[in-house]
Amino acid sequence: MKESTSVFDFLNQQPLYVVLTVALVVWLGIFSYLLRLEGRLKKLERRHSSSA
Amino acid sequence: MSLSLQARGLRKVFNRRVIFDQVGFEIREGQTLLVTGRNGSGKSTLVKIVSRVLTPSAGTFSLTMNGTSVSELHWSGAIGLVSPYLQLYDEFSARENLLLAMTMRGCRADKGRIETLLQKVALVSRADDPVRTFSSGMKQRVKYAFALVHQPPVLILDEPMANLDGEGVALVRRLMDDQRRSGLLIVATNDLTDVASYDLRVDLHYGSGDEPLSPDPRYEGLPKTAGVTPEAGQPRHAIDPRIAGDPLTAEDPRNGGHSRIGGQSMNAAEAATGEQEGSIEPAAAPGEQGGAKGRSRTVDAGKQQGGEARVHSRESGAGPWVRSVGAIFRKDWESELRTRYAISALLMFVVTTISIILFSLGSEGARAEVLSGMLWVVIFFSAMSGLSRTFVMEEERGTSMTLQLVARPSAVYFGKLLFNLVLVTGLDVLTVGLYALFINGFVIKTASIFILAVGLGGVGFAAASTIIAAIIARASTKGTLYPVLSFPILLPLLLTVINATRLASDGAFLEEAYGEFQILISYIVVVTAVSILVFDYVWKD
Amino acid sequence: MGARLLLGLWLTLVTILALTLPMVPHPVHWYDLPIIPGLEEKARIIFFHVPTAWLSALAFVMGMIYGVRYLRSRNPDDDLKSASSAGLGFLFCFLATVTGAIWAKFSWGTFWNWDPRETSIFVLLLIYGAYFALRSAVEVEEKRAALSAVYSIIAAATMPFFLFIMPRILASLHPEPLLNAQGKVHMNPTMLVVFLSSLAGFTALYFWMFNLHVRSRRLELANPQHEGEHLRV
Numbered sequence: 001m002k003e004s005t006s007v008f009d010f011l012n013q014q015p016l017y018v019v020l021t022v023a024l025v026v027w028l029g030i031f032s033y034l035l036r037l038e039g040r041l042k043k044l045e046r047r048h049s050s051s052a
Numbered sequence: 053m054s055l056s057l058q059a060r061g062l063r064k065v066f067n068r069r070v071i072f073d074q075v076g077f078e079i080r081e082g083q084t085l086l087v088t089g090r091n092g093s094g095k096s097t098l099v100k101i102v103s104r105v106l107t108p109s110a111g112t113f114s115l116t117m118n119g120t121s122v123s124e125l126h127w128s129g130a131i132g133l134v135s136p137y138l139q140l141y142d143e144f145s146a147r148e149n150l151l152l153a154m155t156m157r158g159c160r161a162d163k164g165r166i167e168t169l170l171q172k173v174a175l176v177s178r179a180d181d182p183v184r185t186f187s188s189g190m191k192q193r194v195k196y197a198f199a200l201v202h203q204p205p206v207l208i209l210d211e212p213m214a215n216l217d218g219e220g221v222a223l224v225r226r227l228m229d230d231q232r233r234s235g236l237l238i239v240a241t242n243d244l245t246d247v248a249s250y251d252l253r254v255d256l257h258y259g260s261g262d263e264p265l266s267p268d269p270r271y272e273g274l275p276k277t278a279g280v281t282p283e284a285g286q287p288r289h290a291i292d293p294r295i296a297g298d299p300l301t302a303e304d305p306r307n308g309g310h311s312r313i314g315g316q317s318m319n320a321a322e323a324a325t326g327e328q329e330g331s332i333e334p335a336a337a338p339g340e341q342g343g344a345k346g347r348s349r350t351v352d353a354g355k356q357q358g359g360e361a362r363v364h365s366r367e368s369g370a371g372p373w374v375r376s377v378g379a380i381f382r383k384d385w386e387s388e389l390r391t392r393y394a395i396s397a398l399l400m401f402v403v404t405t406i407s408i409i410l411f412s413l414g415s416e417g418a419r420a421e422v423l424s425g426m427l428w429v430v431i432f433f434s435a436m437s438g439l440s441r442t443f444v445m446e447e448e449r450g451t452s453m454t455l456q457l458v459a460r461p462s463a464v465y466f467g468k469l470l471f472n473l474v475l476v477t478g479l480d481v482l483t484v485g486l487y488a489l490f491i492n493g494f495v496i497k498t499a500s501i502f503i504l505a506v507g508l509g510g511v512g513f514a515a516a517s518t519i520i521a522a523i524i525a526r527a528s529t530k531g532t533l534y535p536v537l538s539f540p541i542l543l544p545l546l547l548t549v550i551n552a553t554r555l556a557s558d559g560a561f562l563e564e565a566y567g568e569f570q571i572l573i574s575y576i577v578v579v580t581a582v583s584i585l586v587f588d589y590v591w592k593d
Numbered sequence: 594m595g596a597r598l599l600l601g602l603w604l605t606l607v608t609i610l611a612l613t614l615p616m617v618p619h620p621v622h623w624y625d626l627p628i629i630p631g632l633e634e635k636a637r638i639i640f641f642h643v644p645t646a647w648l649s650a651l652a653f654v655m656g657m658i659y660g661v662r663y664l665r666s667r668n669p670d671d672d673l674k675s676a677s678s679a680g681l682g683f684l685f686c687f688l689a690t691v692t693g694a695i696w697a698k699f700s701w702g703t704f705w706n707w708d709p710r711e712t713s714i715f716v717l718l719l720i721y722g723a724y725f726a727l728r729s730a731v732e733v734e735e736k737r738a739a740l741s742a743v744y745s746i747i748a749a750a751t752m753p754f755f756l757f758i759m760p761r762i763l764a765s766l767h768p769e770p771l772l773n774a775q776g777k778v779h780m781n782p783t784m785l786v787v788f789l790s791s792l793a794g795f796t797a798l799y800f801w802m803f804n805l806h807v808r809s810r811r812l813e814l815a816n817p818q819h820e821g822e823h824l825r826v
Binding site: 065066067068107109516519520523524526527528529533536537539540541543544547548551567571574575578579582583585586589590593 | 664667669716719720722723726727730731732733734735736739740742743744746747748750751754755757758814
Binding site: 017019028038 | 597601604605608609612613634641801802805808809812815816
């Protein structure tokens with residue numbers, strides 16, 4: 001409880017860290033999406049080359 | 053004269069669907085080639101490729117005359133094509149169409165030749181009526197005259213007997229016989245009545261499982277010289293291997309028929325050298341008016357010299373090119389005067405937009421700056437309503453292919469550019485005149501800047517809108533696409549002319565607008581140069 | 594796979610550095626960024642905004658080059674690459690426009706005020722839009738490829754005119770911290786390093802996305818019956 005209030009206090013004093021958190025969440029989201037896409041593509045390509 | 057047409061490994065793909073692949077043949081002077089194949093097998097596609105109105109996806113072909121190969125630029129002079137999808141210029145008469153066929157190819161107008169041909173196809177009595185009023189059989193006859201007007205060494209016929217009556221069929225047989233004697237003849241048809249009269253045959257069957265024609269008794273004695281080598285089991289609509297990653301199985305398309313070709317062409321060539329033209333004796337069409345007169349002068353001077361004269365006469369300098377540009381411009385201009393498509397659209401747009409501006413301004417008027425910008429709004433939207441007509445009309449009437457067949461792409465581009473230039477100049481004069489008359493508060497203090505800006509702006513407008521018109525003419529939603537594609541391209545020009553007009557209405561010195569003029573001139577140069585470079589890709593399929 | 598994880602780490606690090614390094618009037622420590630007068634903390638957007646603008650231009654040029662290659666080779670794969678670059682270019686162009694507009698709202702007070710840079714990026718957006726409108730209006734694939742290649746060439750030929758025209762019409766308020774008209778660099782080495790790292794990271798990201806896009810389109814074209822299925826994750 002005490003821990004979390006201090007995090008909010010910290011973010012209140014340093015709005016830049018809110019921006020940082022949002023930016024990191026967005027970036028990591030995009031990154032993991034691309035990684036998953038890569039994996040799926042590899043699988044499909046293997047299936048395609050083995051069937052063709 | 054020696055003449056030979058070779059094709060090797062031709063392949064055409066539409067929407068990644070292989071129409072045919074590995075088609076090859078070789079024919080020499082005096083020989084005839086029959087192209088067969090069921091509907092959809094690509095007969096017409098092959099014919100278009102050999103006429104160079106379609107580009108093959110792979111493969112090469114060449115025409116050799118007297119040891120030199122005919123370049124792509126002179127191709128239109130060597131080929132005559134008759135086909136159901138080749139459209140004539142409807143609003144012109146048969147005689148005018150023939151004149152166009154001559155001049156757009158860059159040949160000098162030869163009235164005598166045209167009369168001869170009209171007699172040959174038995175159309176003298178109707179020669180001055182618009183082709184629009186002709187029956188389909190009569191149109192087919194005009195097409196024959198259209199194809200033969202420049203005495204092509206290679207005559208290509210796609211479904212030659214389409215729409216013809218008995219008399220017409222006899223007439224076409226005679227024309228085909230004449231061509232056999234003096235040049236090459238290629239016929240694409242499934243009509244097998246005259247099958248014995250052909251020397252070689254290409255059968256466009258792709259896939260081996262379904263071949264009803266192959267052992268057809270009607271082809272007795274007619275070897276299959278070339279064609280397609282169906283890879284066993286390959287699907288009819290294969291996916292382009294360059295995407296799928298399959299290797300292309302190549303093979304030599306020319307088979308044992310080759311040695312045979314040599315022997316036969318000797319005979320044919322001998323026959324041809326004998327009496328070149330003696331038997332082009334008139335299409336003795338019963339009931340033809342002026343037939344007697346025609347018979348006496350059927351043999352015309354040009355043809356007797358054979359093919360050399362035909363092709364060499366067109367290789368001299370820029371003369372033919374200029375003639376061709378002039379002919380295309382005149383054709384569009386004449387056509388516009390008869391149909392008034394573009395002119396009426398432009399006129400109505402100018403009047404409509406200016407009156408909208410008048411209504412919205414009311415009695416208050418506006419600042420000169422705003423008004424000078426509005427002037428170009430009127431010009432831009434009016435231009436967008438009319439400048440695409442020149443290409444869209446060709447596409448809508450189906451005459452693009454006719455034009456592709458007879459004229460070089462660069463001549464087409466400059467002919468159309470010239471036509472648009474005239475339209476834009478008219479548009480500029482009209483808009484500025486009406487604007488000055490009706491809009492209060494529109495004052496030009498430095499006339500020299502204004503005149504230069506309108507003049508150079510007009511040229512730039514014409515240059516950019518011509519190439520964009522050529523692009524959108526090939527797309528499906530022509531009308532709406534035109535301003536969408538044109539606006540980003542025209543924006544640098546628009547901003548510059550608006551700025552120059554503003555300077556002119558502020559009474560700036562001429563020197564202050566030099567920068568604008570430099571931009572306008574370099575814009576014109578860049579856009580025209582790029583258009584010339586890319587026009588081929590837009591114009592030819 | 595390793596290279597991809599490295600890229601993920603790289604851009605994470607760049608993001609953290611770009612948003613946490615302190616900005617001071619007179620940089621003393623190696624980790625200090627300089628304050629650019631009039632921009633202050635808002636200057637941090639250059640680490641994200643400039644790379645997107647750079648990528649929209651890069652994608653445009655790449656699309657045009659693949660278009661030219663298509664016209665020479667008639668290889669459908671080149672058209673596929675051209676269309677893929679245009680698609681990504683459109684995405685980054687949109688991002689650059691949005692980030693720029695947000696920044697403009699806080700610096701200039703309005704989202705949009707026809708600054709020369711804003712006009713140029715707007716025209717680029719229009720060109721991308723026209724490019725896709727054209728592609729959807731041509732049915733024969735070979736013709737579509739040729740026409741869109743031609744259009745991108747014409748657009749590329751007329752774009753440079755804005756460089757000459759814009760300064761004559763409007764004076765720009767757009768900051769030029771990297772290299773301004775006086776040739777003076779506002780960035781200190783630290784800022785430059787972070788900036789260039791971001792540029793490099795974004796460029797690598799672009800090529801990765803380009804690669805994924807091309808490969809999935811290839812699969813789609815190879816199996817026309819499952820058109821579009823592959824991309825549904």
